[in-house]
Amino acid sequence: MPLIVTGSIGIDTIETPFDRREKILGGSCSYFCAAASFFTDVRMVAAVGGDFHEDYRKILKKFPKVDISGLEVREDSKTFSWGGKYFDNWNQRETLFTELGVLEEHPPKSPPAFADSKFVFLANTHPAVQYEMLHSFPERVFSVADSMNLWIDIALDDLKKLMRDIDGLIINDEEAHMLTGIRNVISAGRKIIETMGPMFVVIKKGEHGCVLVHDQGVAMLPAFPVEKVVDPTGAGDSFAGGMMGYLAAAHSKDMNVSIDSIQQALAHGTVIASFAIESFGLDRLAELTKEEVAKRYTDFQEMVKV
Numbered sequence: 001m002p003l004i005v006t007g008s009i010g011i012d013t014i015e016t017p018f019d020r021r022e023k024i025l026g027g028s029c030s031y032f033c034a035a036a037s038f039f040t041d042v043r044m045v046a047a048v049g050g051d052f053h054e055d056y057r058k059i060l061k062k063f064p065k066v067d068i069s070g071l072e073v074r075e076d077s078k079t080f081s082w083g084g085k086y087f088d089n090w091n092q093r094e095t096l097f098t099e100l101g102v103l104e105e106h107p108p109k110s111p112p113a114f115a116d117s118k119f120v121f122l123a124n125t126h127p128a129v130q131y132e133m134l135h136s137f138p139e140r141v142f143s144v145a146d147s148m149n150l151w152i153d154i155a156l157d158d159l160k161k162l163m164r165d166i167d168g169l170i171i172n173d174e175e176a177h178m179l180t181g182i183r184n185v186i187s188a189g190r191k192i193i194e195t196m197g198p199m200f201v202v203i204k205k206g207e208h209g210c211v212l213v214h215d216q217g218v219a220m221l222p223a224f225p226v227e228k229v230v231d232p233t234g235a236g237d238s239f240a241g242g243m244m245g246y247l248a249a250a251h252s253k254d255m256n257v258s259i260d261s262i263q264q265a266l267a268h269g270t271v272i273a274s275f276a277i278e279s280f281g282l283d284r285l286a287e288l289t290k291e292e293v294a295k296r297y298t299d300f301q302e303m304v305k306v
């Protein structure tokens with residue numbers, strides 16, 4: 001089932017307690033596409049500036065199931081760029097800088113060939129752009145959006161408007177608190193689905209896993225215990241990519257996405273995210289094999305069986 005995503009392509013500078021990388025390829029859309037491509041074909045719609053050099057494009061090309069024909073280059077603009085710093089506790093991250101560049105401009109245009117997309121993922125970017133993208137796919141059957149604290153701070157009305165029209169929302173525990181004023185993740189999730197629009201919300205809790213609050217029930221999953229975390233950047237986007245990639249593949253005929261199917265999808269997202277954080281940028285995902293994914297999925301099933 002055609003899966004389409006829009007979001008940021010970022011040039012990231014990352015500091016961890018052990019190492020540092022400057023100007024590496026990141027962005028919500030890049031991680032999402034790489035992760036989803038382990039399950040299905042993915043269509044990318046995003047914009048970059050004239051500073052997006054060939055080496056970045058070569059990294060995207062390492063994922064042959066990602067169709068980058070919707071990658072728009074704006075020669076006179078700047079690619080979104082972001083700096084993040086991690087501390088001893090990997091769950092804690094400080095944003096060092098955010099240069100919005102193309103994200104402040106008009107949304108990228110989706111190629112006509114992508115118009116029949118049924119599964120739509122709105123990776124982290126300005127919610128007004130997400131809204132416009134959502135409505136450019138009239139044949140959509142399942143749409144999910146990701147967001148973050150910056151947009152809750154500066155574009156809350158746009159985010160609320162978007163939430164009324166999507167099936168699912170993915171956020172982290174802090175963002176759920178910001179949106180609802182409620183600390184308890186289940187209660188916050190319930191408030192979101194009861195008053196803001198989506199049918200379900202996935203609340204991520206970093207290394208403590210995630211909680212699904214759905215109008216049909218509640219589910220939870222631990223994170224896969226990674227022993228050597230190198231760079232947690234993109235964990236959330238890879239998680240979402242694995243989840244949506246799995247759903248799009250599993251629902252090629254029956255498009256009725258049940259809570260059970262979302263729960264299974266969360267497990268696949270969890271496994272892909274656990275690989276993404278074993279390197280800086282997309283390095284680990286670029287060398288990852290389907291066999292490694294399947295093996296870790298089996299290990300994960302063994303670990304969580306109750």
Ligand code: AMP
Nearest residue numbers: 008010026027028124233234235236237
């Ligand atoms: P994650 O670690 O999953 O939250 O995603 C990190 C990625 O999101 C980085 O590669 C950044 O380039 C990108 N990013 C950071 N802030 C934003 C933002 N405000 N809008 C869109 N993408 C962002």
